Amino acid sequence: xxxQTAQSISEKEYTISDLAKEFGITSRSIRHYEDEKxxxxxxxxxxxxxxxxxxxxxxLILRGKRLGFSLAQIREIIDLxxxxxxxxxxAKLLIELIQKRRDALLQQxxxxxxxxxxxxxxxxxxx
Amino acid sequence: xxxQTAQSISEKEYTISDLAKEFGITSRSIRHYEDEKxxxxxxxxxxxxxxxxxxxxxxLILRGKRLGFSLAQIREIIDLxxxxxxxxxxAKLLIELIQKRRDALLQQxxxxxxxxxxxxxxxxxxx
DNA sequence: CCTTACCTTTACGCAAACGTAAACTTGGTA
DNA sequence: TACCAAGTTTACGTTTGCGTAAAGGTAAGG
Numbered sequence: 001x002x003x004q005t006a007q008s009i010s011e012k013e014y015t016i017s018d019l020a021k022e023f024g025i026t027s028r029s030i031r032h033y034e035d036e037k038x039x040x041x042x043x044x045x046x047x048x049x050x051x052x053x054x055x056x057x058x059x060l061i062l063r064g065k066r067l068g069f070s071l072a073q074i075r076e077i078i079d080l081x082x083x084x085x086x087x088x089x090x091a092k093l094l095i096e097l098i099q100k101r102r103d104a105l106l107q108q109x110x111x112x113x114x115x116x117x118x119x120x121x122x123x124x125x126x127x
Numbered sequence: 128x129x130x131q132t133a134q135s136i137s138e139k140e141y142t143i144s145d146l147a148k149e150f151g152i153t154s155r156s157i158r159h160y161e162d163e164k165x166x167x168x169x170x171x172x173x174x175x176x177x178x179x180x181x182x183x184x185x186x187l188i189l190r191g192k193r194l195g196f197s198l199a200q201i202r203e204i205i206d207l208x209x210x211x212x213x214x215x216x217x218a219k220l221l222i223e224l225i226q227k228r229r230d231a232l233l234q235q236x237x238x239x240x241x242x243x244x245x246x247x248x249x250x251x252x253x254x
Numbered sequence: 255c256c257t258t259a260c261c262t263t264t265a266c267g268c269a270a271a272c273g274t275a276a277a278c279t280t281g282g283t284a
Numbered sequence: 285t286a287c288c289a290a291g292t293t294t295a296c297g298t299t300t301g302c303g304t305a306a307a308g309g310t311a312a313g314g
Contacts, residue, residue, distance in 0.1 A: 032272060046292060063238045068195025080249055098246050105239050111190045112232050119225050122207055159302060
């Protein structure tokens with residue numbers, strides 16, 4: 001076990017390779033996401049310590065990647081979640097962003113339905 | 128109108144810029160897909176002539192792109208559609224491929240549902 | 255024949271997203 | 285205390301997916 005000595009449960013901590021292994025990526029990738037300001041773990045000395053919250057961020061990043069977003073786009077989206085709870089001044093701008101995002105996702109969902117049907121037909125053709 | 132003189136209807140032909148305009152991409156991209164063996168239009172002299180079938184291929188390519196596949200992956204998928212109607216010898220191998228493809232798509236669909244819900248919540252937060 | 259609009263190939267350029275090697279620090283274990 | 289696995293930074297290399305000239309061929313109209 002790594003990074004688990006004696007701390008309040010549910011406030012888990014992770015090393016970079018903990019997360020790398022869990023999500024099947026390299027440490028290099030995770031550091032790269034940090035370079036690109038997508039995640040910013042605590043430092044204990046020089047070592048990176050990832051919180052449960054950081055882990056969730058990483059999940060969001062990977063989900064975004066699976067959906068074909070660029071890291072820059074993913075950062076935009078993630079930043080939406082981190083509104084200081086009071087800064088709704090730019091709400092209108094954000095709504096537009098969200099709208100666009102949703103349109104793209106709905107298109108993707110259509111694309112997926114299409115492909116699934118076509119794969120199904122292909123499979124039947126192969127009997 | 129371009130590339131439309133007097134030919135049997137439903138056997139339409141398209142120039143490269145016809146398709147580029149229709150799908151909102153550049154001719155350069157289409158030629159690039161050809162370089163990568165994703166599409167292979169007829170040549171009339173030196174000019175490319177795209178059939179209705181080619182058009183469909185291009186649609187498949189773009190759909191694949193929207194889904195985040197690489198051109199190489201898209202070629203694999205497209206090649207599945209072009210089985211010489213008799214070569215089901217490797218059917219088993221193909222079924223595996225299809226299975227994997229479907230799993231990835233189902234995962235993506237989940238991802239999209241996730242994101243759509245979260246975007247919905249975000250939007251409500253901004254009232 | 256000349257212009258104009260569109261097509262062609264060739265080839266170098268570039269940003270994104272890491273891979274990879276080098277060279278060093280750190281913290282737990284023998 | 286000496287060691288070793290795992291962490292760190294720095295920096296250059298690689299692949300993918302086109303962009304973007306450069307330099308010219310082609311087809312139709314005037």
